[in-house]
Amino acid sequence: MWFTIAQAATLVLVLAVLYRPLGDYMARVYTSTRDTKVERGLYRIIGVDPSASQTWQAYARSILAFSLVGVLLLYALQRLQGWLPLALGLPAVPQGLAFNTAASFVTNTNWQSYSGESTMGYLVQAVGLGVQNFASAAVGLAVAVALIRSLAARRTLTLGNFWVDLIRGIMRLLLPLSAITAILLMAGGVIQNLNGFTDVTTLSGGVQSIPGGPVASQEAIKLLGTNGGGFFNANSAHPFENPTPLTNLFQCVLMLAIPFALTRTFGVMVGNKKQGYTILAVMGGFFLISLTVLTLLEYAGAGTGPQAAGAALEGKEQRFGIGGSTLFGTTSTLTSTGAVNSMHDSFTALGGMLPLLNMMLGEVAPGGVGSGLYGMLVLAIITVFIAGLLVGRTPEYLGKKIGTREIKLASLYLLTVPTLILSFTAISFAIPVIRAEIESVSILNPGPHGFSEVLYAFTSAANNNGSAFAGLTANTPWLTTTLGLVMLLGRFLPILWVLALAGTLGAQDRVPSTAGTLPTHKPQFSMLLGSITLIVTALTFFPVLVLGPLAEGLL
Amino acid sequence: MVTIRSWPRTFWVSLRTMLIFSLLLGVLFPALMLTVGQLAFPAQANGSMLDAPAQSAAPVGSALIGQRFTDKEGNPDPSFFQPRPSNAGDGYDGEASSGSNFGPENPVFLKAIAEAKASYLAQNPGITVVPADALTSSASGLDPDISVANALGQAARVASARSLEPAEVITLVHAQTTGRDLGFLGEPRVNVLKLNIALLGLEN
Numbered sequence: 064m065w066f067t068i069a070q071a072a073t074l075v076l077v078l079a080v081l082y083r084p085l086g087d088y089m090a091r092v093y094t095s096t097r098d099t100k101v102e103r104g105l106y107r108i109i110g111v112d113p114s115a116s117q118t119w120q121a122y123a124r125s126i127l128a129f130s131l132v133g134v135l136l137l138y139a140l141q142r143l144q145g146w147l148p149l150a151l152g153l154p155a156v157p158q159g160l161a162f163n164t165a166a167s168f169v170t171n172t173n174w175q176s177y178s179g180e181s182t183m184g185y186l187v188q189a190v191g192l193g194v195q196n197f198a199s200a201a202v203g204l205a206v207a208v209a210l211i212r213s214l215a216a217r218r219t220l221t222l223g224n225f226w227v228d229l230i231r232g233i234m235r236l237l238l239p240l241s242a243i244t245a246i247l248l249m250a251g252g253v254i255q256n257l258n259g260f261t262d263v264t265t266l267s268g269g270v271q272s273i274p275g276g277p278v279a280s281q282e283a284i285k286l287l288g289t290n291g292g293g294f295f296n297a298n299s300a301h302p303f304e305n306p307t308p309l310t311n312l313f314q315c316v317l318m319l320a321i322p323f324a325l326t327r328t329f330g331v332m333v334g335n336k337k338q339g340y341t342i343l344a345v346m347g348g349f350f351l352i353s354l355t356v357l358t359l360l361e362y363a364g365a366g367t368g369p370q371a372a373g374a375a376l377e378g379k380e381q382r383f384g385i386g387g388s389t390l391f392g393t394t395s396t397l398t399s400t401g402a403v404n405s406m407h408d409s410f411t412a413l414g415g416m417l418p419l420l421n422m423m424l425g426e427v428a429p430g431g432v433g434s435g436l437y438g439m440l441v442l443a444i445i446t447v448f449i450a451g452l453l454v455g456r457t458p459e460y461l462g463k464k465i466g467t468r469e470i471k472l473a474s475l476y477l478l479t480v481p482t483l484i485l486s487f488t489a490i491s492f493a494i495p496v497i498r499a500e501i502e503s504v505s506i507l508n509p510g511p512h513g514f515s516e517v518l519y520a521f522t523s524a525a526n527n528n529g530s531a532f533a534g535l536t537a538n539t540p541w542l543t544t545t546l547g548l549v550m551l552l553g554r555f556l557p558i559l560w561v562l563a564l565a566g567t568l569g570a571q572d573r574v575p576s577t578a579g580t581l582p583t584h585k586p587q588f589s590m591l592l593g594s595i596t597l598i599v600t601a602l603t604f605f606p607v608l609v610l611g612p613l614a615e616g617l618l
Numbered sequence: 619m620v621t622i623r624s625w626p627r628t629f630w631v632s633l634r635t636m637l638i639f640s641l642l643l644g645v646l647f648p649a650l651m652l653t654v655g656q657l658a659f660p661a662q663a664n665g666s667m668l669d670a671p672a673q674s675a676a677p678v679g680s681a682l683i684g685q686r687f688t689d690k691e692g693n694p695d696p697s698f699f700q701p702r703p704s705n706a707g708d709g710y711d712g713e714a715s716s717g718s719n720f721g722p723e724n725p726v727f728l729k730a731i732a733e734a735k736a737s738y739l740a741q742n743p744g745i746t747v748v749p750a751d752a753l754t755s756s757a758s759g760l761d762p763d764i765s766v767a768n769a770l771g772q773a774a775r776v777a778s779a780r781s782l783e784p785a786e787v788i789t790l791v792h793a794q795t796t797g798r799d800l801g802f803l804g805e806p807r808v809n810v811l812k813l814n815i816a817l818l819g820l821e822n
Contacts, residue, residue, distance in 0.1 A: 065802075073802075108638055109631050109634040109638065110630070110631055110634060125631075128628040128629045129636070133632075133636060136640075178714070178716070180713055180714070180715065190640050190645060193644055194640050194644040197639065198636075198639060230635075233639075242650070245655075246654055249651075249654070249655045249659045250662065252662045252682060253662070254663055255648075255656070256664050257652065258665075260712065260713060261665075263679050264676065265679055265685045265686065266687065266698070266811065266815065266818075267686070267688055267689070268690075269688060271686075272711070273680050275665065279655060279663070280651040296714070296715045297706075297757055300715075300717070300758040301760065302683055302758060302762055303682060306682050312803055365722075366723060368720065368721075368724065368727045368728055368731060371731045371753075372731050373753065375722070376754040378717040378718065378754075378755070378757045379756065379757055380756050381702065381763040381764060381805060381807050382762075383805070384805035387803065406717035406757045408719040408720070409717065409721065415721075508720065508723075508724045533717070534719030615721075
């Protein structure tokens with residue numbers, strides 16, 4: 064066990080070293096008043112004035128239009144695959160799957176109802192999926208930054224310029240980091256070629272087809288942008304995506320670096336770094352607790368199968384072992400990445416509940432790039448509101464009064480994703496025709512585990528995570544369509560609520576804090592925020608967890 | 619200050635942005651990384667291919683991708699160390715990486731474990747406890763490694779099939795064992811293809 068502790072300690076240390084420089088750098092990226100030469104060129108090409116600041120409505124309109132165009136282009140690219148070069152002879156992606164995949168990559172979910180190596184050629188992977196890996200991550204960052212600006216500002220009607228935030232997020236942050244990352248991954252053994260499938264004669268005289276592909280460039284942004292869509296079906300379990308335990312730890316760092324450091328960016332931008340630390344403490348606390356519980360459960364290896372085999376190693380790679388698998392699984396499901404280096408479907412019953420719970424927390428510990436921070440800030444607003452109710456004072460956060468409109472928007476944010484998860488899971492089992500198809504075609508494992516597979520799918524889609532209990536065959540008309548819709552609604556409705564919230568918060572003045580103000584920069588607030596997050600999640604999802612993993616694990 | 623006020627104009631900006639991104643992030647970035655990879659890390663970037671031990675110069679596989687070691691009938695060849703069970707296609711299919719996704723209580727999974735156990739015990743008489751990695755399939759179905767216990771468990775069988783001294787083969791297993799990365803990351807492991815290549819070297 065000592066080495067799993069050493070592994071976690073190393074991760075924490077590396078993230079701690081990156082925290083300040085990366086957080087400060089991101090604050091500079093989004094507050095700088097100067098544009099680089101390349102950026103000025105880009106603004107000219109796309110036809111925007113970088114000095115123009117947008118109202119929340121204009122900011123939201125830009126995001127929606129940009130994302131819709133992204134969906135349409137990605138859909139078209141997949142449908143045209145048969146005519147494209149570098150397609151490895153693969154045909155057009157079918158309509159339903161192409162819609163599902165387009166929605167999936169534009170929403171930063173990267174749910175994959177297909178197997179990479181047998182569905183997507185190199186051109187669609189790089190020009191379609193790879194580009195959305197960058198774009199969707201930069202959109203998440205932009206929304207978070209807009210919300211931070213509204214909290215930092217006084218009496219402003221504008222939130223910044225989406226196009227500037229988008230392009231800076233990519234040009235100054237994601238692209239340079241991805242280049243460094245891709246090079247390091249290649250040094251570690253990740254492939255980057257256009258070789259297609261190469262047949263080799265194996266040692267015992269058989270034939271094996273070795274895949275190729277521009278993997279490292281895709282892998283870098285897949286993790287940095289908390290996207291998670293694997294080049295290959297096996298995702299980060301595939302040795303060409305994640306060859307060694309060292310690259311495995313590196314990949315965990317990549318997923319966590321930006322989401323955690325954004326709390327520093329937040330602290331810097333609102334002028335009080337301690338405000339960022341209280342949020343960081345909640346995120347970090349959830350992360351360490353979740354990691355510990357999952358690791359203990361998988362080492363314990365409860366359940367008939369793991370007991371018969373001697374350890375819970377089904378769906379885990381020998382080089383990572385249990386410790387490397389639980390670290391990656393926790394990281395991936397708490398960051399909305401959704402990449403996997405082990406098969407969550409084969410986790411022990413209670414162990415499999417952990418990734419599910421991680422997502423149900425709302426992807427806030429530390430969550431996806433940008434989305435994790437704005438999710439946590441909405442929860443902070445809910446927390447000061449509840450605390451305000453307890454002591455009978457008008458709640459405020461960072462000097463902004465939390466009134467009716469703010470609470471309405473925060474509540475809408477809080478309700479949207481659980482409503483999507485629970486209603487679509489319920490419909491899937493309540494309507495006999497759909498249920499019959501789910502049970503006969505989609506579900507792999509019988510009993511409560513099969514229910515968990517469907518619940519996991521909608522939880523993953525609505526939270527824009529993208530990991531799966533992958534035994535589920537999701538490429539059916541019902542699931543491709545509804546999961547695609549759920550991903551879109553789970554991404555863009557919350558973004559609309561957040562931007563509307565930013566609009567009203569920005570318009571307010573910042574009132575000075577008084578003796579009656581709940582301090583939000585002290586450990587007490589971290590405790591409150593953590594408790595509220597947990598209680599909201601538990602109250603919402605406990606009943607449905609009883610039907611799935613709890614029933615299976617406690618039977 | 620000019621802000622974009624209309625939907626059509628916003629769509630037009632979006633389209634232009636996506637097109638320039640497609641070129642920059644979808645073509646130029648991967649191409650640049652391709653160049654760097656092929657120049658700086660050609661071996662890794664092309665799949666860490668391993669050459670045949672003897673005269674033939676053609677690679678026999680990738681150091682990172684597990685493969686099957688079967689006889690002409692498709693049965694496990696006792697004279698080679700055997701990899702973990704695999705759910706990639708028919709087993710170690712490089713075009714179909716996949717785990718089994720069996721849940722812990724799935725009867726099919728329980729049956730698969732029982733069969734793997736019976737076959738391991740039949741192939742390796744004298745073994746009492748079968749290592750867990752030999753009874754479970756990996757996440758990718760392409761796991762190149764087995765545990766040290768699994769390799770040692772097969773050593774006697776491989777030695778007898780090749781008329782080698784068991785001690786010699788055991789020494790080879792230890793020589794081919796990779797420890798945890800940096801001493802604490804991941805698990806100790808033996809790369810099956812490298813081990814089998816070294817095994818052929820032992821005979822020559």
